[in-house]
Amino acid sequence: SHDSNSTIERVSPFTLVANVTIGGNTGIEWNTGGQLIAGERNTNLRMTKVGSYTARMVSTYQALGKTLTCASPVSSEITLTQDEFNRQIVLFPNPVITSSFKTELKEIEENVTVQIFTTLGQLVRSYDVPRFDEVKTFSVVGLPKGTYFVEFKNRYIHETKRILID
Numbered sequence: 001s002h003d004s005n006s007t008i009e010r011v012s013p014f015t016l017v018a019n020v021t022i023g024g025n026t027g028i029e030w031n032t033g034g035q036l037i038a039g040e041r042n043t044n045l046r047m048t049k050v051g052s053y054t055a056r057m058v059s060t061y062q063a064l065g066k067t068l069t070c071a072s073p074v075s076s077e078i079t080l081t082q083d084e085f086n087r088q089i090v091l092f093p094n095p096v097i098t099s100s101f102k103t104e105l106k107e108i109e110e111n112v113t114v115q116i117f118t119t120l121g122q123l124v125r126s127y128d129v130p131r132f133d134e135v136k137t138f139s140v141v142g143l144p145k146g147t148y149f150v151e152f153k154n155r156y157i158h159e160t161k162r163i164l165i166d
Contacts, residue, residue, distance in 0.1 A: 008055050008075045012104045012135045013090040016045045016078055018055045026059045029071070048106075050085045052077040088159055089152055095164035099141045108133045109154055116140075117149045124148070140165050 007019045018028050020043065027041040032051045047053060057072040091103050103114070109132045116125040116138075124143060129136060138150075143165055151160045 008053070008078055010078050012102070013084065013087070013092070014047050014080070014104050014106055015135065016047060016053055016055070018043045018045075018057070018075070020057045020072075025061060026057060028055050029058050030055050031074070047080045050080055050082050052079045054078075088157065089161060091150060091161050091163055095166040096140055097166050100137050100139045101163060102135050102137050103150075103152075104135045105132050105152075105157075109157060112152055112154045112157070114138060115151045116143070117151065119147050119149070 008016050009019060011017050016030075018030075020026075020028065028043055028045075030037040030040045030045050031054045032047075032049065037045070045053065045055070054074045054077050056074045059070045061068045061070070085106070088106050089103060091101055093101065105112075110130065112129040112132045114127040114129060114136075115123055117123055125138070125140075127138060145165050148163050148165060149160050150163055152158070
């Protein structure tokens with residue numbers, strides 16, 4: 001069996017990463033609520049429902065005509081709360097203290113327009129995102145400090161978030 005423990009890390013509001021090296025005969029088993037999440041074997045996992053998530057590394061070997069399975073200890077839990085799950089769109093960090101902010105959508109969306117407006121309604125940035133399937137980064141270089149509104153829209157969503165550039 002493995003000596004290494006699987007550790008998982010929440011890298012963004014809806015995404016977990018297992019800090020293990022996989023390849024060949026090794027994969028990840030993700031669990032939520034004590035149930036194996038079928039079809040998920042990669043190091044990244046998008047949390048799609050409320051609950052606690054764990055992972056372990058699993059290796060399979062062929063020996064003497066049999067398949068042997070070896071698993072690491074289960075990782076510590078990371079929980080997605082109902083409040084977190086209720087948010088469709090998350091911007092971070094907020095306030096923005098660097099030259100950009102990141103955004104993650106709970107659902108994978110296509111053809112999303114992201115527009116940044118001043119509090120007076122003046123459009124200062126516009127981005128087209130063909131596929132919003134991971135954390136995206138948006139530059140605020142050149143924008144004066146202050147409050148802005150970030151609007152996300154496509155055929156299915158139309159939501160505005162407030163950010164502070166500090």
